[in-house]
Amino acid sequence: MNHDRYPDSYIANILHSVKSIAMIGASAKDVRPSYIAMKYLLAKGYEVIPVNPGQAGKEILGQLVYAKLSDIPKPVDMVDVFRGSDALPSIVDDVLALDPRPQVLWAQLTVRNDAAAEKAEAAGLKVVMNRCPKIEYGRHSGEIGWNGVNSRIISARKPVLQRGYQALGIRARPQ
Amino acid sequence: MSNSEPGFSTLAIHAGAQPDPTTGARATPIYQTTSFVFEDTDHAASLFGLKAFGNIYTRIMNPTQAVLEERIAALEGGTAALATGSGHGAQLLVFHTIMQPGDNFIAANKLYGGSINQFGHAFKSFDWHVRWCDPSDLDSVESQIDDRTRAIFIESLANPGGTFVDIKAFADIAHKHGIPLIVDNTMASPYLVRPIEHGADLVVHSLTKFIGGHGNSMGGVIVDGGTFDWTASGNYPMLSEPRPEYGGIVLHETFGNFAFAIACRVLGLRDFGPAISPFNAFLILTGVETLPLRMQRHCDNTLEVASWIKNHDKVAWVSYSGLEDDDNHALMKAYSPKGAGAVFTFGLKGGYEAGVKFVEALEIFSHLANIGDTRSLVIHPASTTHRQLSPEQQVAAGAGSDVVRLSIGIEDVADIIGDLSQALDKA
Incomplete structure (x- = not known):
């Protein structure tokens, strides 16, 4: 995978197929980017499981926090990383040790480590780096346009309405 | 898509x-x-x-x-x-x-x-x-x-x-x-x-x-x-x-x-x-849906008008980078090969007084403080849009007292030139 630019269908397929997300580095502070992304993804119907050793045993946004990935007592579809790029290799090792393995490794804005990504991809995982799932969901649903952001997606298809006011779902179908 | x-x-x-x-x-x-x-x-x-x-x-x-x-x-x-x-x-x-x-x-x-x-x-x-x-x-x-x-x-x-x-x-x-x-x-x-x-x-x-x-x-x-x-x-x-x-x-x-x-x-x-x-x-x-169509027509009309007015007996100078002998033409070719825009300035040999007569004799051109309209527009910058500048600032900005600014619209270019021609005759 070219990690400079992802095809829209690649991202849309991931956002469609994933149901549960382990979020490494989830913060309990409500102005941190991880908290904001977690709140958004929960509102969109994803199960988000926070991983943060400093908060283990407590709750963030009503979700029980685990100290490490291997503590989570059920399979997850995706691991979303809010840590520095240099932490990615050891996180990949932790992810690959899970059984069953997640299908997707996602690293947040500014987080990129090509060697770690290569290792995860060699093991069959899909990898996304230097992106935010909240922003990508906003692009693919059209919601992000409400705040003047260029979604770079043109479509004459009907937007997908979700429950409640001002809530759109992912439009592109998986391929 | x-x-x-x-x-x-x-x-x-x-x-x-x-x-x-x-x-x-x-x-x-x-x-x-x-x-x-x-x-x-x-x-x-x-x-x-x-x-x-x-x-x-x-x-x-x-x-x-x-x-x-x-x-x-x-x-x-x-x-x-x-x-x-x-x-x-x-x-x-x-x-x-x-x-x-x-x-x-x-x-x-x-x-x-x-x-x-x-x-x-x-x-x-x-x-x-x-x-x-x-x-x-x-x-x-x-x-x-x-x-x-x-x-x-x-x-x-x-x-x-x-x-x-x-x-x-x-x-x-x-x-x-x-x-x-x-x-x-x-x-x-x-x-x-x-x-x-x-x-x-x-x-x-x-x-x-x-x-x-x-x-x-x-x-x-x-x-x-x-x-x-x-x-x-x-x-x-x-x-x-x-x-x-x-x-x-x-x-x-x-x-x-x-x-x-x-x-x-x-x-x-x-x-x-x-x-x-x-x-x-x-x-x-x-x-904005028609911006590409309009902008090309603006540029095409303006090049024709600027080329025409440059050769008019009463015109002292024209500043339009679309003209091949303009000082700015090379930069225009590098940055804007599709055209040089719709706004340019020129000066009359008769100076400020002739400029006033010219502006007041126009029929199709509207005398107002805007640019980039479908309509052709004219203004005298030194007394309007650039009025609050010092004389030195006006000259530096390309808006000296003899300067007339045109914003060429997307009407038929023959009608635009026809109006300019009759007004120049009276200037």
């Missing part, structure tokens, strides 16, 4: 717009409402805390405005945009986001007269200080940069003289000093020039001109190029520091490469209030 990049004309029609999901309306509706109902208190809190995308209050955002914003961002190749009530409003929000009291910025002395006033007078009240440079003398730019300089501001195609500026040279100087380049792209429009491709970090427009194009609606826009690192220097605390207005959120960290546009909205538009009306946003959106 495939993953190939859509062309400019496709973006001009489609970017940002989608069918209305409840009614199927295909044109973008005019959301003429002040406010938007929250699903519940948690949804309201998410919107106010920048944790969800969506609309709160039309002073800050509106769905019709949002389509316009995404459209212009796409046309300029930017990451995001913010529409405002006017181009001046856009500039206020840009500098409010960049400047602290005591800071300065470098600006070209060849600018729209209203910008020269805003920078030179109104901004002083905020303790923001402009330093004028000659855009054809790059030494005059760099020599004025110091540790309180926060940006460089130029027009891609300068009003009123119609001269192109070497955007890349300015971008290189700005980036060498760790500051952003801001380009006013009003006169060229993104159909002719896309400044971000040449190194600009931010683009501003008066949408009132060619983008709206019909002389019916005021509007402005800020386009975020997504290229500048607002955190590296520590000189842009509105983006790099926790904001008390939002409980300590750090905008650049949270919104990445579109943080500048978000900052202008949630710290500038929200608190100063120069919002665009939904109806104006709708009219400008309708205009």
Whole structure:
């Protein structure tokens, strides 16, 4: 995978197929980017499981926090990383040790480590780096346009309405 | 849509717009409402805390405005945009986001007269200080940069003289000093020039001109190029520091490469209030769909008119970079090969008095203070748009007392030349 630019269908397929997300580095502070992304993804119907050793045993946004990935007592579809790029290799090792393995490794804005990504991809995982799932969901649903952001997606298809006011779902179908 | 990049004309029609999901309306509706109902208190809190995308209050955002914003961002190749009530409003929000009291910025002395006033007078009240440079003398730019300089501001195609500026040279100087380049792209429009491709970090427009194009609606826009690192220097605390207005959120960290546009909205538009009306946003959106067609016709008509008027007995000089012997022609070919825009200046051998007679004898041309209308327009800058400048500033800006400015419309060019001809006969 070219990690400079992802095809829209690649991202849309991931956002469609994933149901549960382990979020490494989830913060309990409500102005941190991880908290904001977690709140958004929960509102969109994803199960988000926070991983943060400093908060283990407590709750963030009503979700029980685990100290490490291997503590989570059920399979997850995706691991979303809010840590520095240099932490990615050891996180990949932790992810690959899970059984069953997640299908997707996602690293947040500014987080990129090509060697770690290569290792995860060699093991069959899909990898996304230097992106935010909240922003990508906003692009693919059209919601992000409400705040003047260029979604770079043109479509004459009907937007997908979700429950409640001002809530759109992912439009592109998986391929 | 495939993953190939859509062309400019496709973006001009489609970017940002989608069918209305409840009614199927295909044109973008005019959301003429002040406010938007929250699903519940948690949804309201998410919107106010920048944790969800969506609309709160039309002073800050509106769905019709949002389509316009995404459209212009796409046309300029930017990451995001913010529409405002006017181009001046856009500039206020840009500098409010960049400047602290005591800071300065470098600006070209060849600018729209209203910008020269805003920078030179109104901004002083905020303790923001402009330093004028000659855009054809790059030494005059760099020599004025110091540790309180926060940006460089130029027009891609300068009003009123119609001269192109070497955007890349300015971008290189700005980036060498760790500051952003801001380009006013009003006169060229993104159909002719896309400044971000040449190194600009931010683009501003008066949408009132060619983008709206019909002389019916005021509007402005800020386009975020997504290229500048607002955190590296520590000189842009509105983006790099926790904001008390939002409980300590750090905008650049949270919104990445579109943080500048978000900052202008949630710290500038929200608190100063120069919002665009939904109806104006709708009219400008309708205009922008035909921007490629109109702009080419503007350029083609103007080249024909400038070529004709240059050879008229009563005309002393013409400044239009589309003419092959114009001093600015090489730069125009490099930056704007499709055409040189629709605005140019000329002087009559009879000077100011002949200019007055000429303006008053025109029939089709409208004598007014705008450019970029479908209609052909004329004005005498020294007594109007550039009136508040000193005589020296007027000459430097290309708006001396003998100068007449034309903005050529998209009427039949024979009728435009016919009107100019009869008026020159009376001058």
